[in-house]
Amino acid sequence: MSIRLQMVLLLIALSTVFLGTTWMMHAVVMAPAFTKLEQDAAIQNLDRCQEAVDGVAESVSTLAFDYGAWDDTCQFLEDRNQAYRDSNLSSSFHETTGNDLVAILTSSQEVVAFSCVDPNSQGMVAIPELVQDLRKPDSLFTDFSGTEDANEGLVRTTHGLMIVASRPVVSSRREGPIRGAMIMGRFLNDDRIAEMCERTHCEMRITALDKAASSGSQDSTVTVQSSIVEIDEDTLKSTRTLDDIHGSPVALLTLMSARPIAQQGKFTKNAAMVCSLIGVLLMLLGTGIALRLRVVEPLQTMASHAARVGIEDDLAARLNSDRTDEIGILARSFDHMVAHLAEARRETEESAHRAGMAEIASEVLHNVGNAVNTANCCVEVIGDRLNNSRLSGLEKATSLLSDQASNAVHFFSEDPRGPKLINYLVTVTGTLQKERTENLSELQRLQETIRHIRDAIASQQSHARKSDFRQRVDLRALLNETLLVNEALQKQCGVSVTINMPELPLLELNRSRVAQVLVNLEKNALLSMQSVPERNHVLTVNVAVLETDLLQIEVRDTGTGFTPEIHERLFGQGFTTRKEGSGLGLHYCVNVIREMGGDITAHSDGPGTGARFQITIPRAVPETITSSAANTETSASEVVDKTASSFSSSSSSHNEPVISGRFQEQYA
Incomplete structure (x- = not known):
């Protein structure tokens, strides 16, 4: 094998190792780092979406707190006066507050007022399962330990998911005793979800889980608090389960987001590989030319000269190299050796x-x-x-x-x-x-x-x-x-x-x-x-x-x-x-x-x-x-x-x- 071929193979091997190392660095270090950044961003988006849902619940809870800590509400629980009912429990109340549900319970779980409208049709609807839940002796809606306690969360209804908040009914000075519970709620319909998407700048969906999943079935989406799935190169799907007011999974928050980080990472990786390849090619070219001019060709000249001396037996031939490096020393040593050989x-x-x-x-x-x-x-x-x-x-x-x-x-x-x-x-x-x-x-x-x-x-x-x-x-x-x-x-x-x-x-x-x-x-x-x-x-x-x-x-x-x-x-x-x-x-x-x-x-x-x-x-x-x-x-x-x-x-x-x-x- 000639020295030229050996040098070429060595350079190719070194370049392959360099490119392989670069690729492994991108695959093992940079790509996972970009993926981690992308996943962290997706988790942050999920947090923002959940914060939007929690913001709606807090808004409902604040309004329920305002109405619950009001002397008129306390008076209504005592005498059920029609004036309070006409001014606060009419359809205008729903339009003014933006709530779809308002219910007032006594401390003994007696429902003294209940009004619920469908946000799509604006007609009154009945939610018997919610009323039944409100009347339970151990209902969370009436379980308060203080005058400022709040119970809020999602509730599954026959008309869809609803964000419900329950606050104690106390005097306007927020003094006890707790006379009952003020309950308000809003349906999570498409319009409200769209508002949250616009507010969070995220494309999200909230879908109710079936009852089997809510009670702990084998659905994998329930067992995972948050999961991130790659749909394609441009879209990432992030999901998170939302719990109801009782702490059980009731809904699935799905976020479809673009992947600018992954795309940027891919572009960076490709650009780095292209630059590395160009650099390797330039290095190979420069090194090859330098080796050919400074090493290979002089060695080939010496090899040809040595072969000619051996074949033609011409001991008078000389290289006469004027180089000062090792090859020049080798050439002069060879000439000196041939001269000694001729004399011998x-x-x-x-x-x-x-x-x-x-x-x-x-x-x-x-x-x-x-x-x-x-x-x-x-x-x-x-x-x-x-x-x-x-x-x-x-x-x-x-x-x-x-x-x-x-x-x-x-x-x-x-x-x-x-x-x-x-x-x-x-x-x-x-x-x-x-x-x-x-x-x-x-x-x-x-x-x-x-x-x-x-x-x-x-x-x-x-x-x-x-x-x-x-x-x-x-x-x-x-x-x-x-x-x-x-x-x-x-x-x-x-x-x-x-x-x-x-x-x-x-x-x-x-x-x-x-x-x-x-x-x-x-x-x-x-x-x-x-x-x-x-x-x-x-x-x-x-x-x-x-x-x-x-x-x-x-x-x-x-x-x-x-x-x-x-x-x-x-x-x-x-x-x-x-x-x-x-x-x-x-x-x-x-x-x-x-x-x-x-x-x-x-x-x-x-x-x-x-x-x-x-x-x-x-x-x-x-x-x-x-x-x-x-x-x-x-x-x-x-x-x-x-x-x-x-x-x-x-x-x-x-x-x-x-x-x-x-x-x-x-x-x-």
Whole structure:
């Protein structure tokens, strides 16, 4: 996952958390707060409506108190005079006071006056259930403990709900005794409810509960003193039960109110969410641009640069960042690291080249030493033959012939030594001829040995002294030369060599570099097979030209092979599986091949199955820009040069060994 995608996902996650937190704050904190405000406002409206109802009851109670605390009323209770009845209990009384009911009771619950009109028809109506309630001995309408007591409340009648107030009848000075009760009332018809709505600015309804509800039925509206129900987004329904004068639920006050608080809360919530979303988008955009310009793009540049350095192996590339922040420090640290890596590679290549040249020189000197031993043997054999030669006897015979030259006829015919001398000369002639033939054979052997020494030294000199440039190369001849360097080790291991390659024209290659790599790989293969002596080993070199115009050389052996764990470290600097190995050979090989624009790989099916190394290089290998190891001449090559000068006058041409080939790389 790219860092750009990671940053985008991180910003999206943070924005989601922020928006979610904002939404939860609105849902958990703000919305309930607005709802609470709305419910509190609804309760306040219910209180106002109930206060309006209580205000009507208080108005009725005040009027009843005025008429009850009046001497004329006291006099009427005593004599029931018609004048009081005509002036205070007529229809004009109802019109003047606005009350629909007026009743006067004695202290013994005797109804001495009762008048009730229908506010809609203005006609007199009877309310027998109320009269019956007034006459009860325990009626609340006549239960007073003081001259200013009041009993007021709702009463259910057959003509609807009525607000009733009862005040004691006393003298105008409000002095006792209580002579009876003055009862007045008003129906809660639509007009009076509309007046209360106008006064309270609330849309309310008052409906009577049925008697079952009043007596405590299962109607849920009775069991709840106040309740608030959401009708829709714009309307809220609030209800409250109203008790009658006895304290039992008798009516339901319903208030239908608009929801400006909820609407404002919803608008505020939506506006806050929109603003939060816009803020988050702007934050994402700004943060994304800032991260892209200041972090992502510089890191991508560094990543591309690092990948290019790794793929193209260009250790001369630099970032050259002038930033002063952490990314600039990282870029300069990377440049510093690459510079150190380039220096380390240069030193490694130089060390590997010197080690390779030393190994080649060692092999050449070993071959020269073997050849010198052979030459010494030839010289000793010739010396022994010459020391034991019959030439001394031939000298005596020639001296005898010289002495008898003047008397030769007599010597050969009469002297018994004559015929013996002839037989001796015949025998000596055959013997000397045989010695000559044997000495010539030894001399030819000595000549071949000297030629072999010269060829080995010449091959080493060509590998050690070649400068770093392309030249036209006969690949088969180059393979033969590299095998000649390792010839002694090959014979010691008893390994047969096979080269499989098509007919190829001269190729433009870095001859010195390719030869050094091949010598190293062939030697590794021979040493690997030497450690498994019980097999008939074959070193196979396969050469092929791929369709992509690449040259592929494979070196295959039948040696020890290697495990996957070893394969991972095979080309690492300093890694070797041999106690006497330096661990530089294969590391040098991979660096050289990659400098030439090629690649080197190793394969093995496991321990004991052998190994194969494949080199793939362009047929016309580009010149390497720099190579500190290319023209290095080691002290070992100087030794070989001195050895070569001692054989400079030896034999002429030599026959190249006939080998066939394919190619493989070795492990160190």
